[in-house]
Amino acid sequence: MAVLEILVYPDPRLAHASQSVPAFDKNLHKFIEDLEETMHAGPGGVGIAAPQVDVLQRIVIVDVSGKPKVSSHGRLILINPQIVANGGGLVGREGCMSVPDYTGNVVRAKTIQVVAYDEFGERQEYACEGYEARVIQHEIDHLDGLLFLDRLVSRRRDLFRRKTYA
């Protein structure tokens, strides 16, 4: 096992889109171990995406089980994940291991339905909400080359922008 080096913004590699994982083999399992160790090495890390350690593959680890009062599926390995449905919207405070010394408000879907493969190539489907749903959306953004900085809304007024109705 090894703690991998985390790319830090403005490293241009963080803006690249990742490729689908083609094979569920030993190399993948080894990499997932390292990725998970890297996630736990930082303070409070609840998720990580492979491109954060310069591996452009659609692999995400999410584990919010350490948070009290948060409903979750425990440790999730999401490979080639896709959000197939979402609902609602919530503002929440986010930070990122690839963006040190900054946190900001981001709007995310409140509930999501995720289809992904586990590390053995089995198709899984999860219904997630709230905090866990937020982490997954943050990580899938990494797979698409996006950071939470790309989605910031005002820190001062953490309300939705008012919609104008005709």
Place this chain on the structure above:
Amino acid sequence: MKKWFMVTVVGKDRPGIVAHISEALYQGGCQLGEASMMRLGGNFTIMLMVEHDTEAKTLSELLEAPADALGLRIHVDEIEGHLHEHLFPDVSVMVHGADRLGIVAQVTHVLAEAGLNILDLESDVAGTEQEPIYIMHVEGVAAKGIETLELALDSLVTEGIEVRLTPIDTMIA
């Protein structure tokens, strides 16, 4: 040697102030740090961290031209400033009530006693002239825990001030 200064600018609000101030600082070879601009009662206000290798007086002179042109008052202090030293709040407190003297003093006193270190405060007077209402938003670190704050605030709610406390659980991923 490079030093950090806090530059405070106040004046009647009009478009283009930030652009003029930052242009003058840029031309004078200054680096900008953290900054916060607010429009308060129709006034332009900004506080900004500026890094430069001169004295406060030189920095003031640098800003004289835009200040005169735009009718702004400028104040410069040398500070012990550092970047990358953010503290992150773990609680948000929203307060609203009928506008009256002492609401800020009362609420912030109770919060301070209960261990809140305020990192960000914003308040406003809204409603009408006849019936003004007061709205305040505070974010900070609850040094004695959020339950301690909750308990302390219970006493206030009975006095016609609405207080809503929300934990900020920052997600790091």
